[in-house]
Amino acid sequence: MVTIKDIARKLNLSYSTVSLALNSSPLVNKDTAKKVREAALDIGYQPNALARGLVLNKSAIIGIIVPDVTNPFFAAVARGAEEATVEKGYNLLICNTEWKTELESCHLRLIQEKKVDGLILASINNKNQVLEEIIAQAFPLVFISSSYPNTDLNFVGMDSEHGGYLAGKHLTELDHKKIAFIGGKFNSESVESRYHGFLKALKESNLAYDDSPTLMGDFSIESGYSSALELFEQFPRVTAAFAADDLIAIGILKACREKGIKIPQDFSIVGYDDIFIASLPGIELTTVFQEKRLMGKMAANLLLDQLIFKKSPKKEKKKIILTPRLVVRKTTGPGPDSR
Amino acid sequence: MVTIKDIARKLNLSYSTVSLALNSSPLVNKDTAKKVREAALDIGYQPNALARGLVLNKSAIIGIIVPDVTNPFFAAVARGAEEATVEKGYNLLICNTEWKTELESCHLRLIQEKKVDGLILASINNKNQVLEEIIAQAFPLVFISSSYPNTDLNFVGMDSEHGGYLAGKHLTELDHKKIAFIGGKFNSESVESRYHGFLKALKESNLAYDDSPTLMGDFSIESGYSSALELFEQFPRVTAAFAADDLIAIGILKACREKGIKIPQDFSIVGYDDIFIASLPGIELTTVFQEKRLMGKMAANLLLDQLIFKKSPKKEKKKIILTPRLVVRKTTGPGPDSR
DNA sequence: ACAACAATTTCAAACGTTTGAAATTACAAT
DNA sequence: ATTGTAATTTCAAACGTTTGAAATTGTTGT
Known part of the structure; x- marks a missing residue:
């Protein structure tokens, strides 16, 4: 695997510089930056999202939980969500619950370990212990299509x-x-x-x-x-x-x-x-x-906005409600x- | 975030022991193992897949690339794949190419950085530079439904x-x-x-x-x-x-x-x-x-089998071809x- | 020649795991 | 008591990044 150190070695630079250059930091000299980019391309460097994720504590992946992608409604929602996520360099992890709370919990667990940065939930609304925990720890969530009982949470749906x-x-x-x-x-x-x-x-x-x-x-x-x-x-x-x-x-x-x-x-x-x-x-x-696809897209964008500007501690959750016809x-x- | 070290501290153990215990290594004493598991549960420990992934060099995520999940054919394929992956503790990352080679390349790049462990390709078959590279580096792949021209690759599809x-x-x-x-x-x-x-x-x-x-x-x-x-x-x-x-x-x-x-x-x-x-x-x-769903499932299983038993360097690729009716x-x- | 400062680069620690090698402990056999 | 061995635990390095702090270099004005 070719890493940042390989580039550093080749160019006789420290790997800090290389890292900085690759992230187009203004600190590094334009010429060096260019050389670094070229070398990276040359030896086929690919950033390791795992390593980056570890230090930044994020994965650039967001999860979506639906009952069943095979259902055209959820397929459209998922499609909209994916559209929005890739636009921002994120990827979409998809889980099917088959309408079962048990499977939902299981997925919720698995997906949290994967350190997804946020979660879109187009799922059932039974009481779910694991979900309660996730809500309690203020994990970035948005409910879609169907909201969760009596809680102040992000939601995009239709009336x-x-x-x-x-x-x-x-x-x-x-x-x-x-x-x-x-x-x-x-x-x-x-x-x-x-x-x-x-x-x-x-x-x-x-x-x-x-x-x-x-x-x-x-x-x-x-x-x-x-x-x-x-x-x-x-x-x-x-x-x-x-x-x-x-x-x-x-x-x-x-x-x-x-x-x-x-x-x-x-x-x-x-x-x-x-x-x-x-x-x-x-x-x-x-x-x-x-608006199936649009809902998916809006949900993803809502989530991503909150993730990207999370510095400002605006804790207010948003509710977006469209009108059906x-x-x-x-x-x-x-x-x-x-x- | 609660880590392995917190458990170690609490139990006055080294974190090696804790790690070993959590992975149910036979090395560690049964009683300690039990204590560790209890403590983990107690303080709500969740393994960090990023960190683990970094050292093990795998993410427990597999990717699937389809033209469009909104198309019931691909939805069914994806569903089958997801079914198989969760069974083994993996997750499914999904990408839509909209039938565009350009988008396919883009996804291929993004998804590789994410260090997915393998890839299911139910996609178009144009010449694709990025895909060629991926094939060249023997990245775990399986083509589904439509095979890739003149190469020896994993494939599951129908005649x-x-x-x-x-x-x-x-x-x-x-x-x-x-x-x-x-x-x-x-x-x-x-x-x-x-x-x-x-x-x-x-x-x-x-x-x-x-x-x-x-x-x-x-x-x-x-x-x-x-x-x-x-x-x-x-x-x-x-x-x-x-x-x-x-x-x-x-x-x-x-x-x-x-x-x-x-x-x-x-x-x-x-x-x-x-x-x-x-x-x-x-x-x-x-x-x-x-057999849409079955194909997805078989593709995922084929991939997972090769990933899990990758120690044996059996490089022979499999082709599974079912008969339509x-x-x-x-x-x-x-x-x-x-x- | 030197201070002052800016521009650029480097150092080193950190993120949370895993794991081979080394260390410690316990205990049975001499 | 000593040795040998097995069981258990710990050490420390590694995975590939990022980033604040420190160090180096270059430039300008005196």
């Missing part, structure tokens, strides 16, 4: 309650009277808010809670599919559903197709996230749009009474 | 030529006579092989090359869409298309829907990869199945002569 409201309103305006909510069972702030917004819209058109059955599964197509089957079985009079995310919505769509339920004539569906699949021909889901496509239509 | 052949055969067996190939413009071994396999099938049914126009774009829905429009314009007699990946196929699907071209009655499409979208209601793409869904039907 979930409003999103849920938009979905509910859309459905009630179409004159649906019995509307189901099909959610994920996880204790996630963002999903709960979506649900509350949704209920708010129902109340505004004087629909009682009993008119909207709630089924809980997870955030997958399969879960949406089986929830839908259960729904049709148990609540045949329901005419519309609001799904906690697009994958669930697609699962419902699948169930409808299979059961010969016509969409949107017989049944309306609105999803959440507007993953790219939602706009595909044959899917064309009505859904609530979220409804995208009406082809899975919603008028309710039974208005046709 | 692309056979995959292409399956697609072509399917279409010719359905009696299509004019079949287009819609590919990505990138010099990727795997795509070229798919094309060759496809041509082989055509030749077997005595179709000339001229009967199969070839359009090149990139591997996206948008590109598939515009290629399809161009195809319909320029080669109206074509009755089927083989797309280099599912996203392209979906783009073609979209163009057909828009143009009122009935599928599979008027036009047949076969995709490649079998990303999860391919099986969705309303899409139901006939496609060539690839055709999944017939609803986007292919009989050609015009047989209906």
Whole structure:
């Protein structure tokens, strides 16, 4: 391995000078600096980030924890985050929790040992001992998409309650009277808010809670599919559903197709996230749009800003909340009474 | 930061002993070892991977370079890789190249400085100076999905030529006579092989090359869409298309829907990869199945095996090649002569 | 010729581990 | 008591950087 000392030896300089030169310190003579850079290139020098990290106590790596990159929503978020990190010379370490608190803890541990400089958490919100510890020690964190209960923390997300409201309103305006909510069972702030917004819209058109059955599964197509089957079985009079995310919505769509339920004539569906699949021909889901990639990017930038200017002890955490919007496509239509 | 020395101080031991104990060396007395572990837990010791990495010259991080995690194919590959890496206490650093050689080089540099222990490359195959260097210095690498030209390297992928052949055969067996190939413009071994396999099938049914126009774009829905429009314009007699990946196929699907071209009655499409979208209601793409997640997992395991048993200088590189299979869904039907 | 000062370079310690070699301790065999 | 040996612990160097303090060199004004 070729090190700073090799350059020093070759040029008959101390390695301090070489180090200084490579970091373009104003202290070192321009000519020497140039010579050093040339020599470095010449003998193929590559800085050792481990050594540098050890003394500077940072790794130039930031971590992101998501439930599953295979889910287009999180893929987009991660992509945005990576985009922002590389721009600043950082790298992105990615972890999948599979929605399991246990795996989340495990990753949190591992990743902290790796001395990542900060962490983006797009993850579940169960109580997590390890996470509590990390918060307690004021480790640089930003929560994304779903915030963490009652704490003053960095957060970038979208107004979930409003999103849920938009979905509910859309459905009630179409004159649906019995509307189901099909959610994920996880204790996630963002999903709960979506649900509350949704209920708010129902109340505004004087629909009682009993008119909207709630089924809980997870955030997958399969879960949406089986929830839908259960729904049709148990609540045949329901005419519309609001799904906690697009994958669930697609699962419902699948169930409808299979059961010969016509969409949107017989049944309306609105999803959440507007993953790219939602706009595909044959899917064309009505859904609530979220800025996935942008959220990832903003989260990373927020983190990096705090890391880079960490000298100023501005401890105030930031919350960035964007506004979602409804995208009406082809899975919603008028309710039974208005046709 | 609490270090090994703090434990040593507390227990009145040398820090060698502590280090040994924490690495469960058989040298140290069982009782002391236990005490050390307890103390470590007690004062919340966390090993510093940077320091360890510096002396051991490894980081317990492996890198993966993909064009775009947002593409479900690569998301699945990355997921598989991550699964395998965490199992062994490693972490996964992810980089997106956006299909650009320049970005690939940049990442390659950055990631090497980070001292990742190995690298999985699911990337483009243009000539890349930096990559050549890395190969030259025998850095632990495994290519995935698409191999690198004429070199003896680790590789895990699927038999692309056979995959292409399956697609072509399917279409010719359905009696299509004019079949287009819609590919990505990138010099990727795997795509070229798919094309060759496809041509082989055509030749077997005595179709000339001229009967199969070839359009090149990139591997996206948008590109598939515009290629399809161009195809319909320029080669109206074509009755089927083989797309280099599912996203392209979906783009073609979209163009057909828009143009009122009935599928599979008027036009047949076969995709490649079998990303999860391919099986969705309303899409139901006939496609060539690839083991995405498994490939990622195998690639990571191959790499890790070589890293962990690197003492034995077995320099022989491995090639793992799986066999793809055709999944017939609803986007292919009989050609015009047989209906 | 020398002081004063600036520009440039070097020294040496530090970051937190690991590990071969050396030292210490304990204990059994003589 | 002495030796030999095994078990356990400690020493000290090393990994490749960065950086405050000290040292050296060069320049200018007197």
